[in-house]
Amino acid sequence: MSEAMPGWAWTALTILGLGAVTAISRNVFLWSRRELRIPEPLQRALQVAPLAAIVAITAPEIFLSHGHLIATWRDARLLSALVATAVYAWRPGVLGPLLAGLSVYLPLRLAWGW
Amino acid sequence: MLAFGPGLAAWGLVTGVAMTQSGLGVGLSLLMTFTAYAGSAQLASLPLIASGAPIWVIWASAFCVNLRFVIFSSQWRVHLGHVPRGRRVLLGYLLADLNLLVFKKQWQGEGHQVGQARYAAGGAAAVWIIWQATSVAGILLSSLVPLEWGLGFAGTLSMLGIAYSLLNERTAWVAAIVSAAAAVAAFSLPLKLNILVAIAAAVAATLVMTQAGKTLQAVRPGPPR
Numbered sequence: 289m290s291e292a293m294p295g296w297a298w299t300a301l302t303i304l305g306l307g308a309v310t311a312i313s314r315n316v317f318l319w320s321r322r323e324l325r326i327p328e329p330l331q332r333a334l335q336v337a338p339l340a341a342i343v344a345i346t347a348p349e350i351f352l353s354h355g356h357l358i359a360t361w362r363d364a365r366l367l368s369a370l371v372a373t374a375v376y377a378w379r380p381g382v383l384g385p386l387l388a389g390l391s392v393y394l395p396l397r398l399a400w401g402w
Numbered sequence: 403m404l405a406f407g408p409g410l411a412a413w414g415l416v417t418g419v420a421m422t423q424s425g426l427g428v429g430l431s432l433l434m435t436f437t438a439y440a441g442s443a444q445l446a447s448l449p450l451i452a453s454g455a456p457i458w459v460i461w462a463s464a465f466c467v468n469l470r471f472v473i474f475s476s477q478w479r480v481h482l483g484h485v486p487r488g489r490r491v492l493l494g495y496l497l498a499d500l501n502l503l504v505f506k507k508q509w510q511g512e513g514h515q516v517g518q519a520r521y522a523a524g525g526a527a528a529v530w531i532i533w534q535a536t537s538v539a540g541i542l543l544s545s546l547v548p549l550e551w552g553l554g555f556a557g558t559l560s561m562l563g564i565a566y567s568l569l570n571e572r573t574a575w576v577a578a579i580v581s582a583a584a585a586v587a588a589f590s591l592p593l594k595l596n597i598l599v600a601i602a603a604a605v606a607a608t609l610v611m612t613q614a615g616k617t618l619q620a621v622r623p624g625p626p627r
Contacts, residue, residue, distance in 0.1 A: 294454055299430055305461050306447060307437030311495045313468035317476035318494040323483060326476055332573075332612055333605050334469045338442070339568040340581040340604035341466035344597045345446050346561040347582035348589050355589060365555060372559050373566070382563035383412050389559040397552050 364402040368393035406500055407532060413560075414533040417441050418540020420557030424448040428545050435537045439530075440498070442564055443467045445557045452554075455594035463597050474502050481509070481518045493519070496526040498533075576611055577604040 294302075317324055326334070350369045351357060358366055372389035396402045421431035421444065438444050443464040450460045478497060482490055504525055509518055547553055569575055585600035 294451075296430070298457070299426070299451060300433060302447075302451060302457050302460055303430060303434045304437055305457065306434065306443060306464050307439070309461055309464045309468060310438055310440045310443065310471075311491075313465060313471040314475055314497060315491050315494040316472045317479045318482065318490050319487070321487070323479055324476070326473065329609060329612075331473065332608060334473050336573060336577045336608045337466045337469045337601060337605055339565060339574055340577050340601045341463055341597070342442065342446055342561050342565050342568070343578045343581040344585035344600035344604070345449055345463065346558055346565060347585050348596070349449055349558045350562070351586055352589055357586070364552075365558070368555065368559065369562060372562055376563060376566045380567065382560055382567065383409070383416075385563045385566075386416060386556060386559045389562075390553075390556060393555055393559075394551065394553075 362402055364393050364396035364400075367396065406504065410500060410529065410532050411536040413441060414536030415540040416556055416560055417444055418537040418542075419544040420445055420448060420540075420554060420560065421537075422541050422544045423547065423549060423551075423554035424452050424557060425549060425554070426451070428541055431541045432538065435534060435541070438464075439496075439533075440464075440468060440471075441533075442561070445561050445564075448554070448557050450594055450597070453594065455597075459594050459598060463601075466601050470499070474499070477502065478522070480512070481505075481514055482522060484514060485519050493523055493526060496530055497522065498526075498529055500529055501525045573608045573611055577608045580604045580607045 317326075350365055353363070361367070368389040371392045372385035375388040376385040418431065418435065421434055422428060426434065426448070434444055438447075446467045447460050447464050450463060474497070475494060478494065482493065485493065501522065505518075505522055508521065509515060544553065565578060569578060581600045581604035584603040585596050588596035588599045590596075591599065
């Protein structure tokens with residue numbers, strides 16, 4: 289575990305809460321006895337929020353290093369993300385870009401120490 | 403359903419690897435796969451847990467990632483509304499993205515038809531078994547790999563792929579660009595609040611853009627369609 293990582297019990301509680309989050313979000317409209325409709329603007333917000341959340345968490349993981357923008361192109365994560373992007377553009381999917389990205393990331397990191 | 407098996411299996415494996423390699427360890431990774439049971443939300447919460455973000459920020463972010471399920475649940479409601487509530491809620495918890503995709507292919511047309519609940523339950527069981535088996539395999543196999551390899555980056559790369567697959571229209575592009583810029587720019591905010599700020603900014607930008615589009619269309623009607 290990294291230094292910033294909280295203790296075992298606290299993380300377990302966090303994870304149990306994530307289970308509750310899944311149960312609740314998948315049941316919002318299944319729970320009620322009546323059928324409810326989602327208003328249109330809310331529907332838009334609901335549609336775009338997952339993408340926004342995923343990007344918000346992913347972007348700093350790729351572009352930042354210790355809280356600062358990566359200043360060099362000699363960075364394993366940056367190059368790996370670039371390759372994954374190119375592969376996605378060529379053949380959309382999750383697995384192909386992932387494997388291509390890793391095949392750049394691991395050698396750069398392990399052999400060159402980037 | 404079987405056509406999606408290999409993709410689902412690979413995805414479960416990668417999520418298993420990403421969990422242990424983020425530093426969770428085998429026990430907590432197993433706990434996560436058997437309780438959270440939502441691949442994207444699991445991947446999204448890993449960097450937040452590793453950086454010691456407050457528990458409510460982690461839950462709120464996971465909920466945002468899961469908001470698509472809220473829409474899905476309103477679609478499931480049409481077909482599963484007659485199932486007794488206890489069973490309906492249990493089934494609801496188990497119904498993932500893939501289930502709805504397969505279900506909609508099989509049952510075209512509006513409204514409830516006989517056999518739909520059983521079909522949904524069968525699909526839920528199939529996805530659960532494939533996902534958990536491969537996820538557990540990923541957890542156990544990758545626990546042999548030292549954390550220094552940085553294999554946890556597989557989780558980030560998977561999220562990148564998911565994000566690209568969600569870029570289906572112009573508003574989605576705007577949301578992604580706004581969110582990425584805001585999350586990076588506001589990174590120095592305490593408590594990982596940059597995540598929530600970025601989500602709020604992206605959703606607001608999308609709503610404004612949609613509204614502006616409507617207004618523009620009302621003022622300047624396009625060519626007749």
